[in-house]
Amino acid sequence: MSATDSTNTFLEKAWSDHGPKLISGFSRPVYHNLMGLLGGRRYDKRAYGGMIRHTEAAMLSHWAARVPPGGVVVEIGCYGGLSTSYLLRGLKKRGGRLYSIDPFNSDLDRQARLTDHLVPLDNKPTRALVAERLRRNGFDGLFELIEGYSQDAAAHWDPSVKIDFLWIDGNHEQAWRDFKDFQPHLNPGARVAVHDAHPRYGYASVVEDVKRIFAEGAWADLEHVKSIISGRKVG
Template identity: 25%
Template sequence: MPQHFELSLPIDIDQVKGFLSHAEGEALFRCASELESGAVAVEIGSYCGKSTVYLGLGCKATNSTLFAVDHHRGSEEHQPGEMFHDSALIDDQGAFSTLASFRRTISAAGLDDTVIAVLSSSAQFAQAWRGSLGLVFIDGGHSLDAALLDYRSWVGSIASKGRLAIHDVYPGAEAGGQAPITVYRLALASGLFKEIVAVDSLRILERL
């Protein structure tokens, strides 16, 4: 039986920009805190670090490591003129960037020794990755091409009994984009996974 760890947030998580509910965050924490000691997890899409805090705290509890993969230039929906653009995240070069905000969040949460920030696209880092993973969290670009590329880049690295978490899984287009639920359905249809957690728009699957 895995150990049970209580979530204690070291920062005011509501002050961190992001699109994750607290219930979803708690589920990610529990998932990461069930990793074997010394395991490795990968987060695809960190934004300003809200989900990274939950995952990082879970990894810290088990002496595991979290690779937080993000180019920090935002997805399609974060660009100027798009629905989720935040003008406060424009850097001194005039470009959209979440990197400085992310670094402040991780440092404030005391996770510098647990979270390894990877400034890269998901596919680029996957090409260089060697080894198996206890957890992969997909919350990167929400176009169909981007979501499918993230899934296909990392699914082969998830160990037996490892977890695949997918955010923004909405059954209907009126609630949100359909790329994440397409990946979710693809993972289930592959016969490689079973669903073990469903919280708000978060789905967590376990590798068979």
């Protein structure tokens, strides 16, 4: 079976409504639920206006804790800093650095033109509020919040900063573009995870983009956690 065939088989199973999802193989729901209970309810989802489930949250910490020492995590789509906090919780163990990109509450007219209308623009958290929240959570010195759009951040990315974990949860109509823009900056074996990438729990546009992303080259350690599809890029 070719790399693309095995990835397609994985995606078909991940998105299937039929049959039990076994612990080993394409999905590990018992493990994910256990992780979610142990580490996925630490931050106040409602207060943060967060959009991830507890199982997803716990796995973000889990993956971030597995980057190499001093590794780099990039988040596209921070909103109120919920997923950011879980990423930093894992990354803190590796002494790494996180860059999180979001327009926050800047120029809302421009956001109305450039974003996908799936996230309310009223009362959008400010960069200052999220930074303060992350400091209170114990992450001072570990993060940089980039106020702007992923496509602009990618165009000005310092090529010496290589990425070990790319988490895509920004504009739901440009997951493919986000992946392609940051692909040149991924370290070999970097993890990529895409949110809202399940036909039932996510958005059709992201599902289509995820098919393209994971059809590109070779991947290892593919995982499906609720609406997240993730894998390590190995070729």
